[in-house]
Amino acid sequence: MSRLLAGQRHSIHFTLNGRPCAGEAEPRMLLTDFLRHQIGATGTHVGCEHGVCGACTIDIDGKPARACLTLAVQIDGCKVRTVEGLAPSADRLGILQAAFKRNHALQCGFCTAGILMSLDGFLREHPRPDEAAIRDLLTGHLCRCTGYTPIVRAALEAAAEMTDDLSREKSDA
Amino acid sequence: MKPAAFDYVRAEHLDEALDVLNREGSDARIIAGGQSLMPMLNMRLAKPRTLIDIMRLPELSRIERKAGTVTVGAGVRQASLLDWPELGQSLRLAAMALPWTGHAQTRSRGTVCGSIAHADPSAELPLVLRALGGEVHLCSARARRRVAAKDFFAGMMATTRADEEMIEAVSFPADQRLCAFREVARRHGDFAIVACAAVATTDGVRLAVGGVADMPTARDFPRLDGSALDDALNAFAYELDARDDVHATARYRRDLVRMIGRDLVREVLQ
Numbered sequence: 001m002s003r004l005l006a007g008q009r010h011s012i013h014f015t016l017n018g019r020p021c022a023g024e025a026e027p028r029m030l031l032t033d034f035l036r037h038q039i040g041a042t043g044t045h046v047g048c049e050h051g052v053c054g055a056c057t058i059d060i061d062g063k064p065a066r067a068c069l070t071l072a073v074q075i076d077g078c079k080v081r082t083v084e085g086l087a088p089s090a091d092r093l094g095i096l097q098a099a100f101k102r103n104h105a106l107q108c109g110f111c112t113a114g115i116l117m118s119l120d121g122f123l124r125e126h127p128r129p130d131e132a133a134i135r136d137l138l139t140g141h142l143c144r145c146t147g148y149t150p151i152v153r154a155a156l157e158a159a160a161e162m163t164d165d166l167s168r169e170k171s172d173a
Numbered sequence: 174m175k176p177a178a179f180d181y182v183r184a185e186h187l188d189e190a191l192d193v194l195n196r197e198g199s200d201a202r203i204i205a206g207g208q209s210l211m212p213m214l215n216m217r218l219a220k221p222r223t224l225i226d227i228m229r230l231p232e233l234s235r236i237e238r239k240a241g242t243v244t245v246g247a248g249v250r251q252a253s254l255l256d257w258p259e260l261g262q263s264l265r266l267a268a269m270a271l272p273w274t275g276h277a278q279t280r281s282r283g284t285v286c287g288s289i290a291h292a293d294p295s296a297e298l299p300l301v302l303r304a305l306g307g308e309v310h311l312c313s314a315r316a317r318r319r320v321a322a323k324d325f326f327a328g329m330m331a332t333t334r335a336d337e338e339m340i341e342a343v344s345f346p347a348d349q350r351l352c353a354f355r356e357v358a359r360r361h362g363d364f365a366i367v368a369c370a371a372v373a374t375t376d377g378v379r380l381a382v383g384g385v386a387d388m389p390t391a392r393d394f395p396r397l398d399g400s401a402l403d404d405a406l407n408a409f410a411y412e413l414d415a416r417d418d419v420h421a422t423a424r425y426r427r428d429l430v431r432m433i434g435r436d437l438v439r440e441v442l443q
Contacts, residue, residue: 001189006178006222027181027224030215049174050212051279052363063252063281069211070282073181074226118278139361140276 017085025072034072054141057114099158208283209291304381371437
């Protein structure tokens with residue numbers, strides 16, 4: 001058993017987007033604040049801070065999670081993925097990001113990081129989703145300016161492109 | 174919105190968690206998936222001095238079917254129960270209600286027992302436990318006991334759990350009885366304005382309602398139809414003592430209980 005005392009900072013070691021990462025946090029520090037203020041990964045956005053809006057959604061050990069409903073000390077030893085991990089390189093967009101851009105699936109971009117992370121994990125587990133499944137997943141996110149229609153369109157287009165890529169890889173093999 | 178300061182205890186064995194609870198009582202709170210407790214901490218509606226994390230205890234993450242009972246450990250996430258291959262055969266009502274419990278992004282973290290411990294009157298899992306007549310398995314450093322769902326919920330986010338006790342598991346009777354579930358919420362996955370569950374009984378139907386009274390409430394009805402059923406449901410709707418709030422009026426809630434209740438009762442009795 002380990003007891004991490006209030007008011008003291010404790011070291012946290014985890015994997016962020018495939019790379020080892022470490023920082024320090026008091027037990028009460030939310031993962032959102034830890035990622036943004038301690039690690040400097042500001043791609044994860046902070047909206048409602050009680051799990052409703054979905055802006056801070058990230059991936060912990062392969063599953064979606066609200067970073068605002070997670071304590072920084074809880075991710076010690078975990079694999080964390082954030083929106084910064086989606087692009088294959090600094091000057092290229094990932095398939096999902098490119099589909100969002102083509103379809104005008106974002107305007108202000110506040111909700112986008114969370115939606116991208118939800119969809120990224122979902123499409124890996126469900127490579128051929130229908131529109132209803134995408135819309136069901138999006139109930140976990142609030143978008144107040146773009147509207148959901150272009151987001152759904154972008155998600156379906158990215159899914160089609162990803163499965164196309166997969167089948168091409170198989171036929172080339 | 175940031176939590177007040179607390180010590181964070183990562184338990185490696187159940188005994189350690191129970192020992193801390195025994196010493197610190199109501200100053201300590203168990204955290205599992207955190208999807209109910211973390212908002213309370215962020216809003217400072219809860220200010221425990223110690224949080225005890227039980228998610229690294231493998232013995233709590235089991236789902237077991239034994240002798241007609243499905244037991245779900247305190248570490249089982251809602252998504253894990255939803256993905257359990259036997260869910261459709263063993264717990265049909267839970268299979269119907271779980272997709273309404275939060276969103277995919279919260280079910281991946283939130284636990285079944287955590288939702289029941291939180292005892293929100295609008296939550297689906299307490300309603301399912303109440304409708305099926307399940308039990309809550311409580312343990313402390315000194316003793317273990319089981320409490321029937323009807324005796325566990327004690328009011329708005331209140332239960333009969335003692336300060337030094339934690340929920341070790343909940344158990345649901347597994348069966349093939351006909352059942353039905355329906356919910357009305359502002360957004361799919363939000364807390365229910367009204368949620369209803371109906372389960373066939375030997376001589377009729379049990380209707381359980383969430384989101385209206387200060388806890389999930391169930392009533393057994395004999396086989397009724399027509400105006401006799403309408404009258405019985407109307408009386409039940411009034412007994413739930415609905416209140417007006419920002420989401421809906423009391424009158425709208427009673428309307429939903431009457432309408433959804435009639436549909437579900439007919440569905441189960443047909």
